[in-house]
Every structure is written in structure tokens, then in C-alpha cells.
Amino acid sequence: MGSPAERRIALLFIAPALLLVAVFRIFPLLWGFVLSFFDSDGMTKLEFVGFGNYVALASDNAFRDSVENTLILIATLPIWVALPMLLAILIHQGVPGGGFFRAVYFFPAVLSSVIIGSIFNMVLRYDGSLNAMLKAVGLVPVDWLGSGSTALYVLFSVQLWSTFGMSLLIFLAGLSTVPTELVEAARLDGAKPMQIWWHVIIPVLRPIIEFVGVVTTIGALTSMFGLIYVLTAGGPGTSTTLPEFLIWLEQGKMNRPGYAAAISMLLFSLMAGLAYVQIRIMSKNANL
Amino acid sequence: MAISGTREKWLMRGLSVPMLLLALTCLYPVFFAINNALKTDKDYILNRFSIVTDPTLQNFVNAWTRSRLSEYFLNSVVVTVGAVALLLAVSSLAGFAFAMLRFPYRKLLFIVILASLMIPVQVVLVPFYRTIVTLGLVNTRIGLIISYTAFFLPFCVYLMTAFYSGLPRELVEAARMDGAKLIQIWWHVMLPLGKPALITLGILNTLYCWNDVLISLLVLQKERTLMVGIAALKGEYTTNIPLLMAGIVIAAAPIVIIYIIFQRRIVNGIATGAVKG
Numbered sequence A: 001m002g003s004p005a006e007r008r009i010a011l012l013f014i015a016p017a018l019l020l021v022a023v024f025r026i027f028p029l030l031w032g033f034v035l036s037f038f039d040s041d042g043m044t045k046l047e048f049v050g051f052g053n054y055v056a057l058a059s060d061n062a063f064r065d066s067v068e069n070t071l072i073l074i075a076t077l078p079i080w081v082a083l084p085m086l087l088a089i090l091i092h093q094g095v096p097g098g099g100f101f102r103a104v105y106f107f108p109a110v111l112s113s114v115i116i117g118s119i120f121n122m123v124l125r126y127d128g129s130l131n132a133m134l135k136a137v138g139l140v141p142v143d144w145l146g147s148g149s150t151a152l153y154v155l156f157s158v159q160l161w162s163t164f165g166m167s168l169l170i171f172l173a174g175l176s177t178v179p180t181e182l183v184e185a186a187r188l189d190g191a192k193p194m195q196i197w198w199h200v201i202i203p204v205l206r207p208i209i210e211f212v213g214v215v216t217t218i219g220a221l222t223s224m225f226g227l228i229y230v231l232t233a234g235g236p237g238t239s240t241t242l243p244e245f246l247i248w249l250e251q252g253k254m255n256r257p258g259y260a261a262a263i264s265m266l267l268f269s270l271m272a273g274l275a276y277v278q279i280r281i282m283s284k285n286a287n288l
Numbered sequence B: 001m002a003i004s005g006t007r008e009k010w011l012m013r014g015l016s017v018p019m020l021l022l023a024l025t026c027l028y029p030v031f032f033a034i035n036n037a038l039k040t041d042k043d044y045i046l047n048r049f050s051i052v053t054d055p056t057l058q059n060f061v062n063a064w065t066r067s068r069l070s071e072y073f074l075n076s077v078v079v080t081v082g083a084v085a086l087l088l089a090v091s092s093l094a095g096f097a098f099a100m101l102r103f104p105y106r107k108l109l110f111i112v113i114l115a116s117l118m119i120p121v122q123v124v125l126v127p128f129y130r131t132i133v134t135l136g137l138v139n140t141r142i143g144l145i146i147s148y149t150a151f152f153l154p155f156c157v158y159l160m161t162a163f164y165s166g167l168p169r170e171l172v173e174a175a176r177m178d179g180a181k182l183i184q185i186w187w188h189v190m191l192p193l194g195k196p197a198l199i200t201l202g203i204l205n206t207l208y209c210w211n212d213v214l215i216s217l218l219v220l221q222k223e224r225t226l227m228v229g230i231a232a233l234k235g236e237y238t239t240n241i242p243l244l245m246a247g248i249v250i251a252a253a254p255i256v257i258i259y260i261i262f263q264r265r266i267v268n269g270i271a272t273g274a275v276k277g
Helices: A003-036 A052-058 A059-073 A078-094 A096-111 A113-124 A127-134 A148-174 A180-188 A195-220 A226-230 A244-251 A257-287 B006-037 B042-047 B060-063 B069-100 B108-120 B119-134 B141-165 B179-193 B195-211 B214-219 B226-234 B241-275
Strands: A036-040 A046-048
Touching: A003 A257, A003 B069, A003 B119, A003 B141, A003 B179, A036 A257, A036 B195, A036 B214, A052 A257, A052 B108, A059 A078, A059 A148, A059 A195, A059 A244, A078 A096, A078 A148, A078 A195, A078 B006, A096 A148, A096 B006, A096 B241, A113 A127, A113 A148, A113 A226, A113 B006, A113 B195, A113 B226, A113 B241, A127 B179, A148 A195, A148 A226, A148 B006, A148 B241, A180 B069, A180 B179, A195 A244, A195 A257, A226 B226, A244 B119, A244 B226, A257 B108, B006 B069, B006 B241, B042 B241, B060 B069, B060 B179, B060 B241, B069 B108, B069 B141, B069 B179, B069 B195, B069 B226, B069 B241, B108 B141, B119 B141, B119 B214, B141 B195, B141 B214, B179 B214, B195 B241, B226 B241
Parallel strands: none
Antiparallel strands: A036 A046
């Protein structure tokens, strides 16, 4: 342990970081936990309702839809991981134009979701340019954002399109650790490219695949607010409402802080579970 | 890992065609925004997907003045610069202490800061907002600066700690008995030595702060940052699309410029964050 002066100064140095995290993240989390057991009728009075908010959620259609949408999202996750992995392997194997692809694919990831959402809203709305194009070549226009059957998949596709470059970079960083001798040895043994991918490259990439899977899930659950906000506003109806957007609606439009807090706590338990997996993967990787 | 057979070479060439199409879709929105920002509203309604024939800069002028984007732009600049400066100062101080100094509960406190990564703003929306209101920080730029710092801080502390851990501890040995000297070492030695990590963090957090909409919506409800302004412009009942596109070009321009200049650093920063931490 350091000298008293060292200890004092060290605590002084970490105090700002610790204070910010404690006041704006940890304390609000605890407050939200307590709040989720209360309900308010009006502006001030808070009433203890036990698990009342959680019970009420079970019969709330908007909440049920948001959970259903989340499950659909999770079901599509293999695509979110496999697509950037495939592209990364191709770039790593020297597809013509690889450097160009790498730079361009990542480009949407630096743009704000508000910008991406606004542009795609203009392109995809019923009187937008995509339908104008479809009509021009004699096809039937589709109400991409206005119909419940397409809007959710459009939302996911736009999010996938705007983030796959990020996962691709992570895969490329992982691929640079694949030992060349291993691949050469397999090639000398007469392995075909597909066999090399399947038996040599993908096993080495496994920790990266797990990592991208978890990070993508966390991202999909907590970074789509901006896109939903400008692209679909959660609609039509609740067909593109995800929990994070529902929390926003609940806290803003209706004065039910306890109810919004209850949804938050459920989202947090899901997040904490995922983050636990992420931390375990990371520590496993560190031991390698 | 070069490609050997001619058949594989042709396979690769074939695969590069769909990859090129995908790359074009990544550039298309920029083309769409610029192309339509140069049209008049009437022009856009008549020709939604044609290339502009009679370009006008009037939309940029209107967006900048009448739609008050100049104010929002200034807000975004002030808030982003303030938050990034605060993030770098706070995280390099903490990183220095965690990596180089010895004090009780060092590991525990480090884990507490890292674990707060698990608490995204959505999870604490209601109580976070009330905290901001209670502290009198709502509707102030300093409130937004502090909020950004609180939410983007853990990764910065992690990266600075990792970076400083790689430096020799002899740098502080001589000064360890003297608190005043340690502050000087942070200022004169640690900040200059930490430059590579600080630059990477500075660029990444500039992107995050500039692009944010949720925290900004919550904290700055009267004034607006640029992204909230764009979202509002888009939400207007009779959206003037060329005007909106001009706003988008203005809002994205700084980020595109940063991306073009610092592409390598951004890419490396993201890869480091992912693979090593």
C-alpha cells in the first residue's frame, strides 16, 4: 500500500470518475428499483403497490408487443453475426477491392441514427423515392413503414445495415490473429477453401463470434432509440416498439414513473445477464 | 493468405460484385441527401429520384437561419467539446491513479466503474431525469456535458488504465511521497505520454456526443442540439424534404470530415475496444 500522501491523492484522482458514475448511474438504478414498486396517481402522491406494476405489465398489450418484437429481433441475430463475419473473411482472403469495402462498409456506423433514420424515412415512406422507383419500372409500391407486417423488418434491416461495418471491423481484428502457418498447413494437406474456413478459421474466431454476438445483442436492445424515434416512432401501432422505446413513451407521455421503472428493471435484468456473459468471454479471452 | 488457384481467383472476383453493390448502398444515403438538398421543394415532389438539374443553395441558407440550425450547431459544438474535454481529463486522472498508484480498494473501485457499463441510460431514464432536475442541471448545457461524461466514461477509464499500465512505474516512484508532485506528474508527464490513447478516445467520444439524441432529448428540453433539431425538422407536419436534407448535410458534415481524416484511428480504436476489452 502506498504512502498516506499517495493514498490521499489517488482517491482524489479517481473521485470525479467515481462520483459521476455513482450519482448518474448507480444511484438512479437503485432509485428506479425502489420506484418500480410504487405507483403515482397524479403528480405527487406515491403509493406502494408491491409487484403491482410488474403484474400490470403482463396484461399490457404494448409491453407484450415490445417483448414479442425483442424475441423476433433475437431470432434474427445469427444474420447480424454471420453477415459481417462472411464479409470479413472474404476481405481477409483478399477479395478484389477489399480495402475500399472495409472503409465504405464502416461509414454508416459513424453517422447518427437520426440522420440514417431521416434519410431512410424519406426513401421508404409510401410517397418516397423507393416506391417512385418501383412504380417507374412497373412494380406495385409497398407501404414499407406503414404496414405492420413489413415495418419491423425494415427497422431491423436499417439497423443491421448501419452497424454491420462495426462488427466487420471486430472480425477483421480477430482474423489478423489467425496463424498463417495453420492455414498453410491445411492447404498443403489438400484442404479446400471451404474446409479451411470451416475447420481452421472459424474455430479460431470462436471467441470473437461469441463477443460479437453479445455486443450485437446489447446494441440491438439499447441503441435503437434514435432510429425508432425518427424512422417509425414505434408504429404503426406498436409494431416497431422495443422496450427501450416503450420506457421513453411511458416516462414522457403518461405520468407513470413506477410503471416505466418496472419495464426498466426488466430490461436491466436482461442487460445484466448479457453483460455477465460478455465479461466472462472477455476474461476468458484475456487468459488465452 | 493469398489465393492460389485460378478458379478461386474467379470466385473471389465474382463475390466482389455483390460486395460492391452493398458498398454502393452504404454511399447512397449521402448521395440522396446531397442530391435532394440541392433541389427546390417543387422539384423534389415532381422528381423524387432524379439527379438534380438546377441546383440551389437556398435550402442550406433556410435551414441555417430560419430553422435555427445555426443555434443548434453551436449548442452541439459547445456540448461536444465540453464533454470530450471533461471525459479526457477525468479518465486520464482516474487511469493514472488505477494504473500507477497504490491505495485501498483499488481493484474494487475499478470494477465498480466498469460494471456501470451495464446500466445504459434507457434503464435509468426516469430516476436519471429526476436526478438531473433535482441538481438543477436540466435545460443547461453544463448538465448535458456532465451527463455525457457520466455515460461515456467507463470505457475511457478502462482504456486509460490499460494504456498507463503499460508504462514503467518508475515514472512516479520518486514522487510517490509527495501529493503536489503527483499532480505535476499527471500534468507534465502522464497527459503528454497518454496522447495516443487520448486522441483515440477524443475522436470516438466526439462521434458519440455529436450523434446522441436520447440523452440530449432528456436533458436539453428547451434549447436543442443538432440531432434533436434534425429529428424535430423531420417530425414537422408538412416536412419540406429538401430543407431537411440540407439540415442533414450540415449535421453530418463534421462527422464525415472527421471520419475521412481520422479513419485509421477510429477503426483501430474500435478494434482495440473489442478484441482487447
